Amino acid sequence: MNKSKILLVDDEPDILELIGYNLEKEGYEVHTASNGREAVNLARKIVPDLILLDVMMPEMDGMEACREIREDPQLRHALIAFLTARNEDYSQIAGFDAGADDYIPKPIKPRVLISRIKALLRRSAGVPESTSPLPAQIGISIDKEKYLVYKDGEELSLPKKEFELLVLLISQPGRVFTRDHILASVWGNDVIVGDRTIDVHIRKLREKLGDDYFKTIKGVGYKFEP
Amino acid sequence: MNKSKILLVDDEPDILELIGYNLEKEGYEVHTASNGREAVNLARKIVPDLILLDVMMPEMDGMEACREIREDPQLRHALIAFLTARNEDYSQIAGFDAGADDYIPKPIKPRVLISRIKALLRRSAGVPESTSPLPAQIGISIDKEKYLVYKDGEELSLPKKEFELLVLLISQPGRVFTRDHILASVWGNDVIVGDRTIDVHIRKLREKLGDDYFKTIKGVGYKFEP
């Protein structure tokens, strides 16, 4: 497997150095940022597998950064772990609600941190996650940058939700995505929508791109097939 | 989606009650055990999605139980989180090495716990088990991601229950699964169905895949054999 990319974010250079050193020693590809704003921008560029976020930072704090990251479809599946002073129960809760996957207490003990990171990455391993340009080939292709879809050369412009749903499904053609997965990916984890919302969007896609591309697996979810 | 099953293990009845209550309130299906031995046995029966394990317990402690659970192929993919007194750094490390997915410090604050559980389950929901096709080889093979079954190259799409039943049986070819085990795995523990339900589904599988693959062990259960 490729090296996992970790984005380490803290405003204290000492911490960046100490932790960064230890992570690199473990074979991770480490990038660093010293505030939330910088972190979000860098994350968009490098698309890390895991983001370690200090909660307290100037410019933009960790929780705020976390929310922003979670809103980017590219980064929605990145793991996010908070680094925070212990006994900050409030931030602990808020952190998770903002979409974090773990919470790591300061002061950080490198060995503990490594164990924990391994556990986190172990979980998400095996999810290819289309970082790269999408498989064009068949009938339908996508240009994420331009937010455009091509069907037999014809250029289509889809609304946001439809587009994101399509991107998700087409990212792994043939694979079934459960409704829960779709909701988590396209809508986000804390958005609550009714039962029929996904169906309607699927229908729009079928209408615009052809029924045959989208297969329903009853009780499970949907998949895209060429 | 089905309710997630959580197995809660602690030797203090008060904890079981408090945490159990809160988890049920969140819509989880909760089972409890008060020591490691009991936990392992119960886990084999109900096949939980997540196991919350106290570290310090009589009879068999959490770490030992964790190791044993990880050795059962049925349970290999269950999430395991340790509950332990804070500042026990050693057990923290050892816990992860035993194959745990998270570490939750006591005293437990219900809201914190819930957040964390959600994060854990959210993660694993997006990873529907092994990324790659199962055992495969001759005759019949399965692709869980695509929800497809291949019989001599031919592609079949089975309904949910049939598919899940097949996945269970084929996960350990040759092994006999009792009716109870099948019910717990495929139907869930609180679902009550009649005596003939399993038979009917087995029959459908035999119809579609060939009689020879599914052997009945009278008075015991069924097994898949290549």
Added chain:
DNA sequence: TTTTTGCATTAATGATGTCTTAACCTTATT
């Protein structure tokens, strides 16, 4: 600001496939 437009969501209804049941049949075991 007001109007307009288009998207996201919901609600209501209809269609379809899946699951379960019930009644009866078959087979092995004693």
Added chain:
DNA sequence: AATAAGGTTAAGACATCATTAATGCAAAAA
């Protein structure tokens, strides 16, 4: 032969999804 366990079948109950139209909302245009 009697019994218990499972096999078979078809019909009805049930769950899930498809479809459509209407609503609310927010961004863009006037």
